[in-house]
Amino acid sequence: MSSDPHHGTGASEQLRLGALIGVLGVVYGDIGTSPLYALQTCLSYFTHGRLTNADVLGMLSLITWALIITVTLKYVTLIMRADNNGEGGTLSLMALASRVSRSDRTRTVLGLIGIVGAGLFFGDGVITPAISILSAVEGIQVVSPETSHLVLPIALFVILFLFLVQRHGTGKVGRAFGPVMVLWFLTLGSLGFVQILHHPFVLEALSPSFGIEFLINHDTMAFVTLGAVVLAVTGAEALYADMSHFGKKPIRVSWLFFVLPCLILNYYGQGALVISDPSAADNPFYKLAPHVLQVPMIMLATLATVIASQAVITGAFSVSRMCVQLGLLPRMEVRHTSAMEAGQIYVPQINTILAIGVVMLVLTFGSSAALASAYGIAVTGTFLCDNALAAFVYRRQFGWMRWAVIAVFGAIGIADFAFFAANSMKIFEGGWVPLAIGLSIILVMTTWRRGRGLIMARWVQDSLPLSSFLARLPQSRIVRVPGTAVFMTGNLDFVPNALLHNLKHNKVLHEQVFFVTVRNMDVPYADPADRVKAEEAAPGIYKVTLYYGFMESPNVPQALESLSAQGIDFKAMQASYFLGRETVVPASVPKLRFIRRWLFLFMARNAISATEFFRIPSDRVVELGVRIAV
Structure with missing residues (x-):
């Protein structure tokens, strides 16, 4: 990522070699490891001698056109154009769509679509490391079948190691990602090219007619196979979600001229x-390599899947921070592991x-083949959410005619829905896993947003208007210290409430008083020049608004130091911060149902303190308790 989030995109548009290599390591890890299991899963439905040459060509044709329609046309060509100040991802697209909507009802619907997409993303984030690393380690069964009992222990060791090193940051490891993935894609392309030279007629599958014929001839089985075809495009959303890291041009060029051909x-x-x-x-990927190269291929594939998993984990960190800033999740601890890269x-x-x-x-399913049934729903659900939001943006922001939006995004939506419907048939085979994860996250997000809305409404109802307080202040006997x-x-x-409690107990008011609120904008990064807005409401009393984008972590003391540039004498070293520590309790007439009330109270109690979240020095904080019933 660029060290300057406001100019990273522009720098990357120069199409430097470093940006192209970096794109391979961060953006294409997930989709780049799909060859490990995608075609193998498709072929698994046609065993016991039922597999014909036409079937293989039909599957290849479906995979080819899935890559062209879903990745190249939808994401690379269309959706990447709808960036939110250079930022991508479902939530960024939701914020962009909400900005151009014309009614509260529409904004609510768009918000729900964004929440569903974010929930499904977390489901994908759990499954990707499991299936990717398992599929790579399973290569040892091809080399030495008697070592199959070692697959699970080795996979679990790699997974645990991957998560344990997260606390140290990915900066140093990230620099090695690109070159490893360059080697990975070159190896993929080379092994495939050698085999094609022996059987060049396989290139006939580039024609969509083979895919159409396959769908017609196999009816239900073809529909089931579509659920496996979608495995070839998992990670397509990463092209859009990671757009701010490198810019559009390196992502597009890398895909069209290197990743897609390989x-x-x-x-x-x-x-x-x-x-x-x-x-x-039974395992065409590893058997594609000569026997002498199979062990090195297992090692390289394991590295590639770790990189793919790392990209998903890092994305989950970014999305979770985004959800906190957008008010969809409670405050969580966010550690910055690099002083240079935000x-x-x-x-x-x-x-x-x-x-x-x-x-x-991994322990429940035990193999990548079993996990393949659980993989597709989260991915295809995200595709549908992105498609709906993008269609709205193209209609309202880009001014496309209604018929053009329906024709383009309607056709893409039909393909997305076909993939989603095909994967829905696997709900009882494992498809319930991402669905359960996604629905749980959606429940958490909607509960937190509803609960915080109730608290704010109750707080406004019980609070004293600031204008009334300031009007009575000159005639009051409050001592200024x-x-x-x-x-x-x-x-x-x-x-x-913290000020009212302070007056009640200490009966004094400081000479300088700053009322500070933090506003989260629907853009990734706020302009530093417009970060702080301040006005003097009364002698020595100021109203200050701090603006942050949804990709930023607030730092209140640092922001307040810039008040001096506006002619306000803010004594940072003498400042004391007063916060109301909310204790949320059940109301006598609850407005949340039992499960949602319990969930909200649990999240409220376990959210990190405002002191830590706003990065306020703990030795300068005075917390005053406030009980709020919901």
């Missing part, structure tokens, strides 16, 4: 091998949850 060559090489030797269908963060709670989830999946007091508040129009 993937096509490898899939077609696997297909050519299976046509010449049907027994290779995107290098570590979220301990998310890391622990992902690690537990991945380990449980030397010093600077900062009161954090969610609404500058009302007096913070």
Whole structure:
């Protein structure tokens, strides 16, 4: 990521070699490891001598056109154009769509679509490391079948090691990602190219007619196979989500002229091998390599899957911080692991949850083939969410005609829905896993947003308007004492409860009083020049608003130091911060149902303190308790 988030995109547009290599390591790890299991899963539905050459060509054709339609047309060509100040991802697209919506009802619907997409993303984040690392380690069964009992222990060791090193940051490891993935894609392309030279007729599958014929001839089985075809495009959303790291041009150029050709060559090489030797269908990826190269391939594949998993984990950290800033999740600890790159963060709670989830999946399913049934729903659900949001943006922001939006995004939506429907048939085989994870995250997000809305409404109802307080202040007998007091508040129009409690118990008011609120914008990064807005509400009393984008972590003391540039004498070293520590309790007439009330109270009690979240020095904080019933 660029060290300057505001100019990273522009720098990357110069198309430097470093950016192209970096794209391979961060953006294409997930989709780049799909050849390990995608075609193998498709072939598994046609065993016991039922597999014909036409079937193999049909599967290759479906994979080819899935890559062209879903990745090249939808994400690389269309959705990447709809960036939110250079930032991508489902939540960024949701924020962009909400900005151009014209009614509260529409914004609510768009918000729900964004929440569903974010929930499914976390489901994908749990499954990707499990299936990727398992599929790589399973290569040892090809080299030495008697060592199959070692697959699970080795996979679990790699997974645990991957999550344990997260706390140290990915900066040093990240520099090695690109070159490893360059080697990986070159190896994929080379192995496939050699096999194609022996059976060049396999290239006939580039014609969509073979895919159409396959769908017509096999009816239900073809529909089931579509659920496996989608495995070839898992990670497509990463092209859009990681756009801010490198810019559009390096991602597009890398895909069109390197990644896509290498993937096509490898899939077609696997297909050519299976046509010449049907027994290779059980693991065509590893059998594509000569025996002498199979052990190095296992090692390289394991490295590649670790990189793919790392990209997903890092993405989960970024999305979780984004959700906190957008008010969809409670405050969580965010550690910055790099002084130079704003995107290098570590979220301990998310890391622990992902690690537990991945380990449980590996132990429960035991193989990549079993996990393949669980993989597709989360991915295809995200595709549908992105498609709906993008269609809205193209209609409202880009001014496309209604018929054009329906024609383009309707056609893409039909393909996405076909993939989603095909994977829905696997719900009882494992598809319930990402669905359960996604629905759980959606429940958490909607509960937290609803609960915080109730608390804010109750707080406004019970609070004293600031204008009334300031009007009575000159006639009051409140003693002003030397010093600077900062009161954090969610609404500058009302007096913070912490100030009222301080007056009640200490009966004094500082000479300098700052009412400070933090506003999260629907852009990734706020302009540093417009970070702080301040106005003097009364002599020595100021109302201050701090603006942060959803990709930023607030630092209140640092932001307040810039008040001197506006002619306000803020004595940072003398400032005391007053915060109201909320204790949420059940109301006599609860407005949340039992399960949601219990969940909200649990999250509220376990959220990190405002002191830590806003990076306020703990030795300058005065916390005053406030009980709020919901």
